[in-house]
Amino acid sequence: MKSTFLAAALAAGLAATPAMAQTAPAVLFDVGGKFDRSFNQAAYEGAERFKRETGVQYSEFEITNTAEREQAIRNLARRGASVVVAVGFSNRAAVETVAKEFPNVRFTLIDSVVDLPNVQSVTFREHEGSFLVGMAAALASRTGKVGFVGGMDVPIIRKFHRGFEEGAKHANAQVEVFMNMTGTTPAAFRDPTRGAELARGQFDRGVDVVFAAAGATGIGVYQAAKDAGRLAIGVDSNQNHLHPGTMLTSMTKRVDVAVYEAMTQARAGTWRPGARVLGLREEGVGMAIDEHNRRLITPEMERRIAEARQAIIEGRIVVTDVTAAR
Amino acid sequence: MEEFAQFLSLLASTVRLSMPLILCALAGLFAERAGVVDIGLEGKMLAAAFAAGSAAAVSGSAWLGLVAAVAVSVVFALIHAFACVTHKGNQVVSGMALNVLAVGLTAVLAFAWFREGGQTPALQGAARFAPLELPFVQTLSGVPVLGPIYARLISGHNALVYLTLAAIPLVSFVVFRTRFGLRLRAVGENPHAVDTAGISVAWLRYRAMLCCGVLCGVAGSYLATAMASAFQREMTAGKGFLALAALIFGKWMPVPTVLACLLFAFADALQGRLQGVALPGIGVVPVQAIQALPYILTVLLLAGFVGKAVAPKASGVPYAKEK
Numbered sequence: 009m010k011s012t013f014l015a016a017a018l019a020a021g022l023a024a025t026p027a028m029a030q031t032a033p034a035v036l037f038d039v040g041g042k043f044d045r046s047f048n049q050a051a052y053e054g055a056e057r058f059k060r061e062t063g064v065q066y067s068e069f070e071i072t073n074t075a076e077r078e079q080a081i082r083n084l085a086r087r088g089a090s091v092v093v094a095v096g097f098s099n100r101a102a103v104e105t106v107a108k109e110f111p112n113v114r115f116t117l118i119d120s121v122v123d124l125p126n127v128q129s130v131t132f133r134e135h136e137g138s139f140l141v142g143m144a145a146a147l148a149s150r151t152g153k154v155g156f157v158g159g160m161d162v163p164i165i166r167k168f169h170r171g172f173e174e175g176a177k178h179a180n181a182q183v184e185v186f187m188n189m190t191g192t193t194p195a196a197f198r199d200p201t202r203g204a205e206l207a208r209g210q211f212d213r214g215v216d217v218v219f220a221a222a223g224a225t226g227i228g229v230y231q232a233a234k235d236a237g238r239l240a241i242g243v244d245s246n247q248n249h250l251h252p253g254t255m256l257t258s259m260t261k262r263v264d265v266a267v268y269e270a271m272t273q274a275r276a277g278t279w280r281p282g283a284r285v286l287g288l289r290e291e292g293v294g295m296a297i298d299e300h301n302r303r304l305i306t307p308e309m310e311r312r313i314a315e316a317r318q319a320i321i322e323g324r325i326v327v328t329d330v331t332a333a334r
Numbered sequence: 335m336e337e338f339a340q341f342l343s344l345l346a347s348t349v350r351l352s353m354p355l356i357l358c359a360l361a362g363l364f365a366e367r368a369g370v371v372d373i374g375l376e377g378k379m380l381a382a383a384f385a386a387g388s389a390a391a392v393s394g395s396a397w398l399g400l401v402a403a404v405a406v407s408v409v410f411a412l413i414h415a416f417a418c419v420t421h422k423g424n425q426v427v428s429g430m431a432l433n434v435l436a437v438g439l440t441a442v443l444a445f446a447w448f449r450e451g452g453q454t455p456a457l458q459g460a461a462r463f464a465p466l467e468l469p470f471v472q473t474l475s476g477v478p479v480l481g482p483i484y485a486r487l488i489s490g491h492n493a494l495v496y497l498t499l500a501a502i503p504l505v506s507f508v509v510f511r512t513r514f515g516l517r518l519r520a521v522g523e524n525p526h527a528v529d530t531a532g533i534s535v536a537w538l539r540y541r542a543m544l545c546c547g548v549l550c551g552v553a554g555s556y557l558a559t560a561m562a563s564a565f566q567r568e569m570t571a572g573k574g575f576l577a578l579a580a581l582i583f584g585k586w587m588p589v590p591t592v593l594a595c596l597l598f599a600f601a602d603a604l605q606g607r608l609q610g611v612a613l614p615g616i617g618v619v620p621v622q623a624i625q626a627l628p629y630i631l632t633v634l635l636l637a638g639f640v641g642k643a644v645a646p647k648a649s650g651v652p653y654a655k656e657k
Contacts, residue, residue, distance in 0.1 A: 041567070043451030070451070072567075161621050188609050189621045201562045201569065202606075205347060209606045212343035224566065227456070231563045235465070250456070 033058070033271040034067040034089035036080055038096030039194040041070055044224035047197075047244040047263060051095040051118065054267030062275060071096075074194060078102040085110040091274035093267050094118065097164050098194060103127060114279055116270035118263060119164060121283055129283045130266040134164065134259075135171030135327045136320050137293030138219070140313050141241045141259045142175025144295065145217040146183045147309045148239055148256055153184045155210035157203055157229050159222035160196040161189040163331045168221035168243070168259075170330045178316065178325070186210045190225050200228025207232040207240075217241065217256060230255065239304070248300040256304050258296040262286065289321045338479075342486040344603055349491065350561065352599030353498050354379065354553040354570075358577035359584070359591045360505045361549035366586060367509060368542030369522040369648040374414055374429035375550055376574025377436035382407040382554025384440035387454035387565025388447065390461040396559045399461070400494075403558075404551030410436070411547030412540070419539045422652035433574075441567050454558070454565040463492035463560035492560045494552060501549070506588040508545075518542055522646035525653040535653045550574075576632075582643050583636060597635070601628035 042052040100120040121129040145154040158165040190196035203225035219241040220226035233240035242258030273279035286292020365372035382403035390399030417428040468489035509515040584591025
């Protein structure tokens with residue numbers, strides 16, 4: 009229903025400006041929505057940056073239930089987008105199917121890999137960024153207990169968790185890491201009340217720094233941290249501004265750069281299929297320090313984290329990637 | 335002592351999680367006792383959550399949010415009453431229609447008004463119901479057992495929690511100890527008898543739906559402005575239906591219904607804490623198994639332990655005066 013409406017609207021728009029049809033990219037946001045202040049919002053900002061700089065409108069679609077994925081991607085592809093950017097690991101199967109149907113349409117898939125000649129797959133070394141914020145958590149913790157709240161229990165979220173745990177232990181071998189997953193369906197990425205409840209459960213067990221890798225669910229975690237006077241760590245977007253004073257830092261994942269680059273490359277004709285992996289070295293992941301959390305990060309913390317960052321880039325520290333281990 | 339503190343924190347979590355269930359189940363109790371089946375609890379709660387989130391964001395006052403939530407929820411309840419009581423429509427269809435309407439309408443309005451993709455702006459300070467510290471927490475903190483119970487379990491909740499706790503005996507009293515309550519129950523069992531006594535069946539059912547609307551409104555406000563700090567699309571996540579299950583489980587009686595709600599909330603709170611914890615003799619249980627716990631419990635209890643749940647006789651039957 010929603011997609012037919014979108015289709016009609018788009019068809020009308022394209023008929024009016026036939027020249028733009030060739031260059032207009034499309035983006036498909038995952039469950040959680042483009043204003044989740046986290047993962048999808050980063051993608052949205054990348055697309056907006058493209059629009060600002062080039063003046064080219066992009067078409068978009070927000071997934072509200074998993075059944076619409078394939079149809080939504082197919083509709084975007086059928087309309088002849090310059091590139092269809094599918095944001096989120098859950099789109100892997102749908103992109104694979106549709107990319108075979110439309111061998112002449114370019115697809116960029118974020119967070120998962122599809123090996124086809126017309127698909128560009130962008131993945132991130134989340135474990136490396138998580139390692140750094142894990143160190144920050146352990147160094148900032150007074151109780152020696154830090155927590156992790158994940159969204160849906162899938163390998164990519166486990167990857168965040170393992171990196172976080174290893175980073176925390178690297179900074180302080182005695183640190184205890186608590187872990188909760190919000191759920192086992194995509195709805196786990198948009199359940200802030202449950203996120204808050206899980207965070208409170210961890211606080212009651214002595215946790216004083218919590219890292220949420222859970223999309224919009226994280227909003228509840230950060231609020232709970234603020235209410236309890238504990239520290240929280242944001243994810244994907246720089247979320248430090250949400251609650252200055254209790255947001256220790258954010259693990260940034262430059263989904264915005266990936267989306268922006270896919271769109272500009274498609275426009276310039278430099279878009280290439282294949283797998284791109286963005287880690288600390290490529291600045292695809294990182295740890296955000298800005299005016300909102302400046303006073304929470306001591307020079308000593310910053311120094312040790314910068315050292316570890318360098319060591320990871322040079323390969324002296326190897327952070328376990330749970331998805332590669334299989 | 336550490337285990338005791340953990341247990342208290344588990345119970346406190348149970349209390350927080352049970353509030354929307356209790357409010358909705360009591361709302362359903364009013365409706366069904368009066369003979370109106372209301373599967374629209376979910377929709378009313380969702381619409382109320384949106385109203386609370388919006389009004390609190392605009393006005394900066396959680397209490398104004400509560401007023402707006404109750405108002406919107408009551409309007410929904412009256413629409414249901416208008417369809418089912420005045421026009422004798424199918425109650426399940428009307429309830430479902432209101433649920434669907436609430437899901438769509440809240441998302442569309444939130445998007446149109448706030449442009450944040452279907453959520454309302456994040457609430458700060460007085461726009462939320464903050465946890466209250468009851469008096470004497472400091473004085474009693476030295477007392478063993480009672481001190482921690484008072485500080486962690488009884489104190490430290492928000493105003494709506496205490497309001498809800500006060501509502502439980504009040505509802506019980508109204509339904510079982512007042513004239514209104516007696517007539518309400520009668521109209522759910524045998525509306526003809528009530529009609530013969532010269533009392534308006536429709537007016538009674540309308541009043542029952544009013545009570546239902548008010549309670550659902552408080553539940554929605556609790557979700558958006560106390561538990562969370564904004565309205566989020568589909569944030570009720572099936573709690574309205576769980577409340578209906580609790581109502582059946584509690585056999586349409588206030589106290590057993592509240593206990594059922596507490597049980598569901600306890601299972602929910604427990605699953606958050608069992609994750610990643612090695613249980614003696616079992617080891618670490620997979621997350622999936624633990625997260626299924628509340629549902630397994632629900633099925634087991636509903637299937638095995640409830641016994642025969644007899645609904646109010648006239649529940650779901652529109653009343654038509656004999657001509």
